[in-house]
Structure formats: C-alpha cells, structure tokens
Amino acid sequence: VDPYDEPHAVLDLRVRLSRDLLAAAVEDAGTGYYDREKDPDEWTVEEVRAFAIMTIASTSSLELQQNAVLMAQMAEPDFHETDTREYVLAVYRAVDRAFPKTV
Numbered sequence: 677v678d679p680y681d682e683p684h685a686v687l688d689l690r691v692r693l694s695r696d697l698l699a700a701a702v703e704d705a706g707t708g709y710y711d712r713e714k715d716p717d718e719w720t721v722e723e724v725r726a727f728a729i730m731t732i733a734s735t736s737s738l739e740l741q742q743n744a745v746l747m748a749q750m751a752e753p754d755f756h757e758t759d760t761r762e763y764v765l766a767v768y769r770a771v772d773r774a775f776p777k778t779v
Contacts, residue, residue, distance in 0.1 A: 691732060695768070698775055699751075700743035701731035703767045716766035724774035 693701070705727035706719060719727075731740070749755065750764040 693728075693732075694744065695771060695777075696744040696748045697740060698728055698771045699747045699764070699768050700740055701728045701735070702771055702774075703747060703764070704735065704743060705730045706767065706770070712763065716763065716770040719770050721774045724770045728771075728775070 702716075702724055706716060706723070709727070710719075735743075747764060747767070750757075750760055751768060752761075755761045755764075
C-alpha cells in the first residue's frame with residue numbers, strides 16, 4: 677500500500693497450480709533465499725509454502741510457466757547435470773511435503 681493511501685481491502689486468492697508450477701515457484705524463492713546452501717529436503721513445510729506464495733505474488737504467469745517447463749526438463753532421468761537434477765528432485769520432494777496432491 678502506498679504510504680499516502682489508506683488500505684481499502686484485503687484479498688485472499690485461491691490458485692490452482694500444477695506440481696511443476698509449484699516447484700518452479702518454490703525453487704525460485706527458496707534458492708534465492710538460501711543460495712543453495714540449505715538442501716530443499718531440510719526446508720520446513722512453512723518455508724516451502726511461504727516460498728510459493730512469495731514467488732506467485734511477484735512473478736508473471738508467463739515467467740512462472742517458462743520456469744515450470746525448465747523444472748520438468750531438469751527432473752528428467754536423462755538430464756545431463758546430475759547435481760542440478762538432484763537439487764530439482766529435492767525441490768519436488770519439498771513441494772510434495774508442503775502441498776499434498778488434491779483431487
């Protein structure tokens with residue numbers, strides 16, 4: 677809110693995301709916050725959820741979609757960078773912990 681403008685409303689948004697989109701959102705904020713110094717398997721559920729919200733609130737849908745495609749590609753068994761693939765798979769595990777699949 678602009679400092680000269682009074683708050684007018686609070687919006688709660690519900691967003692339905694694929695696992696790849698969630699992973700891209702979480703990876704973006706989580707990697708930015710920890711700079712890969714903390715393994716995503718060690719991120720708490722609360723951290724993972726906050727990372728998703730931060731990225732979704734501040735990233736364009738096009739950029740998020742492009743990042744989701746990259747995440748899915750890096751998670752493939754034949755991805756050439758083993759360290760990157762393992763990191764990405766850890767991000768997916770973090771997402772699965774924080775956001776169990778809904779019907």
